[in-house]
Amino acid sequence: MSQIAIDYTYKCVLLDIEGTTTPISFVHDKLFPFVTNNLENFLNKNWKNNELQEQIQLLREQAIKDVSAGEFPDAKAIPEEIDNNEEEVKNAVIQNITWQMKLNRKIAALKSFQGYMWRGGYESGELKGIVYQDVIEALKRWREIGIKIYIYSSGSIAAQKLLFGYSDNGNLLEYFSGHFDTTIGSKLEKQSYEDIAKEVKFEPTEILFLSDNVKEIVAAKSAKFKVAIVDRPKNAPLSDKDRNDFIVFTDFLQVLAHPEFIASQG
Numbered sequence: 472m473s474q475i476a477i478d479y480t481y482k483c484v485l486l487d488i489e490g491t492t493t494p495i496s497f498v499h500d501k502l503f504p505f506v507t508n509n510l511e512n513f514l515n516k517n518w519k520n521n522e523l524q525e526q527i528q529l530l531r532e533q534a535i536k537d538v539s540a541g542e543f544p545d546a547k548a549i550p551e552e553i554d555n556n557e558e559e560v561k562n563a564v565i566q567n568i569t570w571q572m573k574l575n576r577k578i579a580a581l582k583s584f585q586g587y588m589w590r591g592g593y594e595s596g597e598l599k600g601i602v603y604q605d606v607i608e609a610l611k612r613w614r615e616i617g618i619k620i621y622i623y624s625s626g627s628i629a630a631q632k633l634l635f636g637y638s639d640n641g642n643l644l645e646y647f648s649g650h651f652d653t654t655i656g657s658k659l660e661k662q663s664y665e666d667i668a669k670e671v672k673f674e675p676t677e678i679l680f681l682s683d684n685v686k687e688i689v690a691a692k693s694a695k696f697k698v699a700i701v702d703r704p705k706n707a708p709l710s711d712k713d714r715n716d717f718i719v720f721t722d723f724l725q726v727l728a729h730p731e732f733i734a735s736q737g
């Protein structure tokens with residue numbers, strides 16, 4: 472059966488992850504518990520590993536700052552490892568990470584440690600990135616018709632690559648022409664989208680940005696991107712105004728079929 476050729480008004484798509492390609496709860500329901508639930512085993516299994524010790528050193532340096540800052544009554548130092556105090560150091564590391572994660576801190580040493588554990592989890596197959604099935608169908612279709620696909624997420628590029636590289640549908644990285652994170656700028660700033668357009672070498676009007684976050688959608692639109700809101704289960708509720716101002720999709724196949732994004736024939 473031959474497919475009818477369709478002309479799309481965009482040549483490039485830029486995709487958010489959480490709440491768009493992936494359930495909004497993925498980080499809180501899968502990634503964070505993976506760290507807290509597996510921490511002790513992970514430390515025991517990898518204790519002699521140099522990379523683990525480097526990660527712990529970063530935590531130790533951060534803990535010194537936290538203790539001396541005086542604003543965190545629960546902050547405790549992580550002792551240096553000397554003869555026979557392995558258990559004491561391990562317990563201090565567990566206490567430190569548990570404490571920081573309860574505060575949901577975004578501090579570099581913690582993020583680095585979490586990323587290190589997640590990489591191990593993905594590589595061993597214990598962790599899988601969750602990507603909606605309709606996203607995979609759309610990725611295939613976009614690639615078939617020559618539309619370039621990029622990711623823009625506040626998760627680091629390294630974390631993005633793990634999520635898609637070890638997804639529950641296998642390695643999806645081949646679909647993407649590139650990745651952006653907040654090193655290019657905040658997702659709420661018009662300038663970030665202008666800079667992304669320059670990087671991907673398309674006019675802003677040729678790029679379709681899909682996200683669950685209305686503020687991001689507003690920023691991208693102000694940079695003249697085409698935009699649509701993605702409304703997945705458990706996403707933040709949209710207001711009547713949001714629904715009035717923007718196109719809202721509940722899955723990616725609707726994007727491919729929407730008349731607004733199909734160039735008029737002749």
Ligand SMILES: [Mg+2]
Pocket residue numbers: 487488489490491682683684
């Ligand atoms: Mg999102």
